[in-house]
Amino acid sequence: MSQRVTIDPVTRIEGHLRVDVEVDGGEVKKAWASGQMWRGVETILVGRDPRDAWAITQRICGVCTTVHAIASVRAVENALQMEIPLNAQYIRNMIILAHAVHDHIVHFYHLSALDWVDVTSALQADPGKAAALAESLSSWPGNSKAEFTRVKERLAGFVGTGQLGIFTNGYWGHPAMKLPPDVNLIAVAHYLQALDVQRHANKIVSILGAKTPHIQNVAVGGVANALSIDSQSVLTVERLLAVKGWIDQLSDFVKNVYLIDVAVIGGFYPEWTAIGRGIVDYVSVPDIPLDGKNTRFALPGGHIAAGDLSSFKEISSHDDAYFREGVAESVKHSWYEGGKGPLHPYKGETRPQYTDFDDDGKYSWLKSPTFYDKPMQVGPLPRVLAMVAARHQPTIAYATQALDLVSTVAKTKVGLDALHSTIGRHAARAVACAVQVDELARQWDLLLANMAKGDLTTFNKPLFPKDEVAGVGIHEAPRGVLSHWVVIDDGKIRNYQCVVPTTWNAAPRNEADAPGAYEACLAGTPVAIPDQPLEVLRTVHSFDPCLACAVHVVDTEQRPLVKVKAA
């Protein structure tokens, strides 16, 4: 008998994302991803000064504030074809990278690791054996027997109160949980340590961005940070030295803890390298510009067709017509007035037309973006595969290191192809994070070297023409390709469209009724216990949707049977 499982999150307001799956014979046959809230921020921007757009767009989302600020100023600068100072680029790059490192660490440890790690099983662990295992894999000082003993005692105290608090919603004891107790204890210890480490990344954003969580320092034309070698009130060498200290601590954790944990956990779940493949058409964009006009980049990006790395086509700049002309959005299955076929974002329309949830008709507030008419997967996996295809040496080195460790733990050779999967998305995120933390250190060096040359410029004044101009701001955000598209007429915004990573991944079916990435990747995902659809959450969480979920199971008459809360 087929059952329908609806995962309808209780997030802000009515929830952002709902996932419905049809389960038959113990696996997902069909899936629908639905955005449950109209995010029509674009309409707020029409008629406003383009220089104010970044401050408004960074309020779209509580998780991705800085990325919308960056994409927005880039869009306006692209429309004006203006150059920004090198220092501004380096400071923005450091904010981008520190935010990405923060986001990836928090996503893995605090938002998704507990899909794989059974917290209560850690209470059965032997701290001595756990330490012996962890110390054999890494030089991290937080892997001692004493540390694991303390964590186990703390956990026992917490669980012993009967109030699981933050751990309330886990599927403890679920048959799909496979880690031995010692590995669970190591992971719980690192979960707690990651809470401390993530602060360093947040502090970097806060110092450079003048404030957190909403940065204040970006501006169309550069950044508002005054640089100085000595003055107290500005971004001084002293403050930059503190930033360097935090970068080094992040680097230690990412390489000696995060990358290793992901590989070890992956090694205990080898079957998950064959689950969640779905869409293997990938797109990412180059980022971390090394010049003032966004034509040279530290990290490459591009398109990969059908999972074949030899098909890689590089997107060479933020002005590359190959990207700009390839994007279109369909509203055939979205709650908007349509009938015009897929539209390019400059021509995009956002006029709501709500119907009920109609499996074959409209069922989502998200539009369905395509790249040259095909749905895409975006995120760390497409990013890492593009960088490997572009022969980016640090990416190849970290990917090889991670896959070798997976192979050792799994006692079987696991290659690059394993990355096209649910667990592979986690591995790719850790590899991307290692690359990004190295690049963060490099951008710090570049900024200091440029300041040492006597260049302290951070801002070029933008000039708006009377005529209509249009531009796109592209950013490889933590969750994947983000693009803001702006049309400016006589210094005022005439049209504004944001095509966000989760729109690509959580897209409903497109004009040709082809499913989006979540929908395609969920097909074939096993479900052992329909009212505890842990496996479905694993696949959805592997994309890092910034959402928490409540799970309802409904029978064929759509009557709620069970309601289970899940993180």
Next chain:
Amino acid sequence: MRVAVLGAGNILLSDEGLGVHAIERLSLAYSLPSDVDIIDAGTCGMEMLDELEGLDALIMVDAVRAGQPPGTPVRLTGDALPVFFRSKLSPHQIGLCDVLATLDLLGRAPKYTAIVGVQPLSLALGMELSAEVESVMPVLLRMVVDELAGLGIRASRRTAEVA
């Protein structure tokens, strides 16, 4: 004594952003001691961990769905707080709820927490507050000031016409 006044909410969704509007106006209308942190949390989550850690008192200002007529001021403390976070009274419970639960795990949760807010009328797209909520904003600011006074912190009014 470390005290934070935190405004939560999305300023793009009219009354949903009343907490953020309130703390912006609070700094304009009142002069506060420097050890009181005014935090614009927006809809953020884990980024707030540092700023909320080890507080003596947290005063959260937010839109509260209390089943009251729009514009009704609401104050929650003590036993009423878990309900606020568990039962969707606040539109952005998830982020801050996770942060407070995490601080609880670390044994570093605020020693005292109070929530002051207003029943929203409109959560529609827009950057202005509804007239019902707008009219009660001075009352809301006064509630924050009273809350601070209860902690022994004096906030003095800057001028009569601001606010």
